[in-house]
Amino acid sequence: MTQTSDRVYADLHREILTGGRVPGSRLREEEIAETFGVSRTPVREALRRLSADGLIELIPHRGAEVVRWAADDIEELFDLRCLLEGHAARRAAQRGEVDLERLRELCARMEAHLDDTDPRAADEITRLNMEFHRTIHRAGGRALPDLLTRVIEVPVVRRTFDEYSAEELRRSFGQHRELVNALAAGDGDWAEAVMRSHLRAARASWRTHRRQAELPTGQEPRTPETDKD
Amino acid sequence: MTQTSDRVYADLHREILTGGRVPGSRLREEEIAETFGVSRTPVREALRRLSADGLIELIPHRGAEVVRWAADDIEELFDLRCLLEGHAARRAAQRGEVDLERLRELCARMEAHLDDTDPRAADEITRLNMEFHRTIHRAGGRALPDLLTRVIEVPVVRRTFDEYSAEELRRSFGQHRELVNALAAGDGDWAEAVMRSHLRAARASWRTHRRQAELPTGQEPRTPETDKD
DNA sequence: CGCTCCTACTTTGTACACAACTTCGGAGGT
């Protein structure tokens, strides 16, 4: 659990989220064990944790495969995220234990990448943005962070901020700043409203880019394993 | 994963929820392995799953112990449950794919135990009630059931319907019936409202019985391992 | 030609042995 297993988990986790492991592809224990140069034992533990995260599905005596999410499921997750993160923002504002300085620092670091043309800038923004939201989750209560992890990671799969236009980025960062203001004011209603609109905007953007990304490839009409569910 | 591990997981899960394993007590792999007559390997897998459920906490090189939940944390979980189950009820009503016949059957079976004096009746009602709520969760979307499991199981620890008075039971069952009506009507607002009041009532009952159970024992002021968190 | 059954292979599930880490106790020094 502590060292080898953690490393395998973290690496597989990243591979799945960045698209190195395609949804539907199988994960064989031995193959992964060889790749990382470890035995199957820590690999198994890592796979169980990924399964608990909802990122892969374990089938008895058959192995694991990366979960495929239909568009409807992602829509549902956006709704849940809106609900739970709105709640987290409200609670964080009311309890007043949120680390405002840290949030402002994260805002500044994200804004510093506004005119950054380096392709890796999107990854960095994604990381900072995740940390920004997580900070609010933690301030919202004890049970919220774990719950939100399951809801957020999935729609984030294969999606980073490189799909955002400069204008969308600017608006998104502006909402972050307003969120910090609402939290600083201790106004739960305000914080929840900003968070909800922030996430609705993200969903709208996702819908737009999804349509653009879908048509060219043309691999959607098949729905290989989804139809039997 | 399939046979031995599942059995160990299910048994430990039940032991924790029924109070056989007290919060704060440690779980040693070897002891559990001997008790069940299996090796440590499936025991480890079961412990990881319980950890993912939020029922136990794993400490590297030290072992696992049953999670202690403070009263404030349980309050928070009731809030989240209210939020998510209300959402589930709304969605279930709007989508109209809920199995109304099954819900009515579960209602009838619960009501049949209203005048049952058998002490095991409370366990049966708890089981039926859980199934009633789960049916609605499933009708509310794909991601909701797993999410709600984590939120609901914890406050249910060591608590069954034997603490309910006959009047509380009757009111609770009446709310179930009204919920079915709201779902049948496809009225999302109605369904959500009924669900939320149903759960708020449950929380009020929990608060009352908690105060009664707390004072006699007098073991609360110590807070053994909680103070360091 | 198609269907069924059987065998061989692939992959996961469990047991067991050893290594690594943490913790607690006592001996020694200041």
Next chain:
DNA sequence: ACCTCCGAAGTTGTGTACAAAGTAGGAGCG
């Protein structure tokens, strides 16, 4: 008397071997 350091006991982490289950391919039969 107290603090520090060292060592032994106990518990988890990892590696490896074997058992069990599932899957796919081909041979035999209808």
